[in-house]
Amino acid sequence: MLRLAGAAGRALLELPRVAVNTGVIGKTYPPAEYAVGREKIREFALAVGETNPLHLDVAAAREAGHADVVAPPMFAVVYSFPALWPVLFDPEIGIDFSRMVHAGQEFAWGPLVVAGDEISTTVSVADISERAGNGFYVFASESVNGRGETVCSGRWSNIVRGA
Amino acid sequence: MQPGDEIAPLAVTPDKYLTVRYAGASGDFNPIHIDEQFAQQVGLPGRILHGLYTMAQVARAHTDAGGGPGSLKRLSVQFRGMGLPEHELVVTGKVVSAQDGVAVVECGCEQNGKRIIRNAEAELLLSDVSSR
Numbered sequence: 433m434l435r436l437a438g439a440a441g442r443a444l445l446e447l448p449r450v451a452v453n454t455g456v457i458g459k460t461y462p463p464a465e466y467a468v469g470r471e472k473i474r475e476f477a478l479a480v481g482e483t484n485p486l487h488l489d490v491a492a493a494r495e496a497g498h499a500d501v502v503a504p505p506m507f508a509v510v511y512s513f514p515a516l517w518p519v520l521f522d523p524e525i526g527i528d529f530s531r532m533v534h535a536g537q538e539f540a541w542g543p544l545v546v547a548g549d550e551i552s553t554t555v556s557v558a559d560i561s562e563r564a565g566n567g568f569y570v571f572a573s574e575s576v577n578g579r580g581e582t583v584c585s586g587r588w589s590n591i592v593r594g595a
Numbered sequence: 596m597q598p599g600d601e602i603a604p605l606a607v608t609p610d611k612y613l614t615v616r617y618a619g620a621s622g623d624f625n626p627i628h629i630d631e632q633f634a635q636q637v638g639l640p641g642r643i644l645h646g647l648y649t650m651a652q653v654a655r656a657h658t659d660a661g662g663g664p665g666s667l668k669r670l671s672v673q674f675r676g677m678g679l680p681e682h683e684l685v686v687t688g689k690v691v692s693a694q695d696g697v698a699v700v701e702c703g704c705e706q707n708g709k710r711i712i713r714n715a716e717a718e719l720l721l722s723d724v725s726s727r
């Protein structure tokens with residue numbers, strides 16, 4: 433960090449702003465693949481307190497017409513994260529991870545995801561802006577199954593607080 | 596479901612080690628959720644819940660109300676403040692419209708009287724989803 437002496441330096445330090453690079457809006461990253469496992473679905477379902485046997489019991493899921501246990505909707509987090517991490521740490525975007533807070537989240541779901549599915553997720557930079565010294569970052573994710581169906585679209589909103 | 600109807604509230608108290616299990620299950624190992632000392636060093640009261648865990652409770656209230664995981668077609672939330680382990684979370688929701696087979700539910704999640712998920716909206720399929 434640049435060190436400035438005197439009043440000019442203090443004035444600058446009193447108005448710390450998150451430097452945002454709006455030039456990366458629209459940037460799209462290579463897809464990341466995720467193979468959905470039966471035990472991973474169970475682990476996630478138990479962690480979030482799901483009790484529906486469709487998530488936990490293969491026989492119950494098959495009886496209901498599914499090929500295997502069904503992922504809870506919020507399992508979208510699990511298959512999307514591998515595509516999201518490289519974006520959050522992209523030096524071109526330059527997020528200070530230690531100052532980042534998750535401000536909002538939206539998911540829209542298509543066909544259900546079941547164990548055995550292979551999901552491909554692509555993330556792009558939907559918006560970046562700076563207001564009142566804080567940086568606002570919105571990332572869009574699109575997750576597609578092996579049949580080419582969109583199983584989930586996500587919008588991930590993060591704020592990076594000014595110092 | 597008709598406009599004005601409320602979905603059944605969901606109350607859950609995440610235990611002391613929930614954030615560790617959710618970190619493993621989700622893949623989000625940000626130390627503010629799993630390391631008490633680190634969380635305090637960055638000015639938090641202690642380890643805080645993952646926002647997406649709290650959102651999963653909102654989702655669960657809706658899939659319970661809608662009859663299964665296939666009933667929830669969209670969920671949008673804003674996170675405010677922070678959620679804490681060992682304190683009760685309460686999810687509530689009210690139907691604001693029901694047409695063309697889809698109910699729109701305004702919902703949120705409170706902890707200790709603070710709304711930690713607000714401006715949240717869910718879309719639930721109204722069709723028979725008993726097997727989904």
